[in-house]
Amino acid sequence: MLKYVLRRILVFIPTLIAITLLGFVIMVSAPGDPVERMVVAAQAGGEIGSQTANQVEQKKFWSRKLGLDLPIFYFSLNTMAQSDTLYKIYDNNEQESLSRLTSEYGNWNEISDYYASVTSLYNAHSDLKVDSSTALGYDLNTFKEDVNTSFFESSSLKAAYSLVVLESKFSKLDELYSKPYMAPLKNELEIVKGKFKTVQETATPWKKYIPVLNFYPKNQYHRWIFGDGNWLTGKGAEFTNGVIRGDFGTSYTTKMPIQEVIGIKIFWSFFFSMISVFLAYLISIPLGIQAAVHKDSLFDRVTTVLLFILYSLPSFFAATVMLMWFANPDVLHWFPASGVEPVRGFSPDAGFFERWWERLPFLILPIISYTYGSFAFLSRIMRVSMLEIVNQDYIRTARAKGLTERVVIYKHALRNGLLPIITVFANIFPVAIGGSVILEVIFTIPGMGGESYNAIVNQNYPMLIAIFTITGVLTLVGYLVSDILYAVADPRISFSK
């Protein structure tokens, strides 16, 4: 038995790695640029000004803090043309344009020079001054406008990669820089054009067709799992301790550590799924037995049809209808429509039990919605498994011995009839957690499901992936528990292979 559990836990590990990998892949492929997002949020909060230099610093800081200045995974398959340090560019658009340029021309060194010259052209704008000698006869407004245009064009030059676009931008800037006060930029532009020409002349497009495998011991996945300190002890961590030490990063929206948010939210999800699983078992076992024992009776036929209807009834439909009828001031206002506790708070002197008593009206509709699906499912399984057993020889023998029907059913048949219902525990448990997304949204329950919905709406991807990972792990535990329960309940099952 112990050996079986140990072996089972050993299978755990690759599955866990697979779950974290899957979560990581989803997080990496999420749209949007988190660095951009954090900088904009910081600006909106008034933490930093919108000066360019400051913004660049901020971008660098955030990409370091979020670990985005690292390569994605332990290894990467790349083309020989592509630089393996491209990930160090913190701006997504620039990264994209550089990657496209390299795959077009295949000479990273020259392209890197060209990129440096574009950056220097861009930076040269700050040295631009109105001088009486150059600006003579020009309006100050025209000057400002020209500088702005040039500023914009040169920054968009960084994100341009197609030949047509680049040439049109060059000619546009050429025209702009023909004015005397733009002279300092003209030289820079000439350098840029020269560098681009070098890129074109020394192009080695064949490099694109040669694959190269790169290895990175430090990468985003490693950092996400083990943190940025020592991977084993976690010492020296600067920004994150890693998932392995329960650090899921910070929420984009509330800026709270994600593990804290989940610690608060998990209670209600667990509460509802546990209560519903418990109730479902409590109702379905006797119901299934009764239906099976009195097969084809009126009771059996009615429950079979009813259970089938309940089983096919979508929970979000049922929940909405219940809210519409029982929590609607126009029809029956028996229950509150949302939340898990009074909006005004509890009575000041309410003790633990009084508080739950005040909560009760909030909990009834959600519990019904959570429970009925799994209870219908369980009852149907219970009925089928009892039916199979009631027809078996040893039950006939028990009856022939003259045992009362009660003893036959509850002592002999039930034991074996319960087996399949134990195995489905593992199926119900994750459904109870995962399926709660819709119900928690409908009833505004502050649980994990509602939180993951909010995370999707707000594009708070670290939160979504944290929930994904945690739910996956919990499901694995559920499977483990049900397997062990099964082994305990059925001595015929031997797991030592």
Next chain:
Amino acid sequence: MSNQQENNHFSFRQYAWAQFKKNKPAYVSLWILGILAIIALFAPIIANDQPLYAKYHGESLFPAFSTQNSYEIKLEDGTVEKVQLDIAKWKQMDLESSIWALVPYAPNKSDFLNSDYKAPSGKQFFKDKAGALVDMPGRFRHRLGTNKKGEDVLSGLIHATRISLTIGILSMGIATLIGLVLGSLAGYFGDSKLLTTRGQFWTFIFGLVMAYYYAFMIRADILADAIGTSGSAILLQLLISLAIFIAIAVAFRFIGKLLGKLPLLKSKTNIPVDSLISRAIEILISIPRLILIISIAAVAKPSLINLMLIIGLTSWTGIARITRAEFLKIRNLEYIAAGQSLGFSEVRIIFRHALPNGVAPAFIAVAFGIASAILIESGLSFLGIGVPADVVTWGSLLSSGREAFQAWWLVIFPGCAIFLTVTVYNLLGEGVRDALDPRLKT
């Protein structure tokens, strides 16, 4: 069917069909499903805001079937009137005669006179040809009411049937394909029956990486550009990539065969197909499916095709397990041995001889799978995740009813549509199960 079976008037297929027909709920479900399929197929003819036929200034028009954007109608006084098909107010036009669709409204098009939740039986307004506001004539009533924007609920339901059925069937089609192939490979070869030389094995693995590199990585920019343009461009580029992939993979297979003759690489290894596939299934089922689908749908671009792919790619495990179990039985049967001794290729034995005999149990999983795929689709569109905001689905209609509980018709009708479809597929699944395996009958 062989002659002998016909003479004896017995085949498993006929027996199963007879059994299935005896199961009344399942048989009725099949009919209901047929009706739903017809509704889905002919949705634009059943519910359309443009008339099916109209006679206007002496010209016979078929607006609902037309592919043009506009008609140019010659008026009696010689001028030409341009009628823009989708924005013309057909109901107010002076048509000499007209035939309307059963439901004379399109989904997603507002009837501004009847906005703000008009009840099915309540007062509804209509602007007649003279432009006067009158009571809604019976022919143009919103039979199941309208939503906040004045969109016809019945029309939305009819067009959403199409979306739900398509997503359900196509996503399970993807899942079935993956499940059958992986399940039959795992069951047929097991852990020890797929033998290959060491050289061939490693060359093939290397070849796959190379094929991926040349087909998809080098062409990444081209593919990304294609996704930004049109559907046909994506398809074309994907096909080119696929062709490159297959060509390179096949080339490496031949190289592998040659390398496999070299002394050091000649030794045989077996590929643990079953273990690999079973582990993959275990991993996939240990992730809560809804959370997985929601997470992927949240980061993918909202589109029906993406949704279909996501559901399909996460739903094949059940079919694969069933098929695997079936193949574990089949591979020991005589006719497989006969095929092997006749020198048939493994591919031929698996897919031409064994699969037709092992496919039946998978049908059960497919029927239940479609039910749950439809449930997931409507759940996601209820939450507004993964489905484009302008697409009317049963779930999105139901969700819009949450904003105004007085509009019960926005909750009840779409909810019943989902319930009916899911029930029909579940009943069908039970019917198929009972018909195929009488032992399981309860």
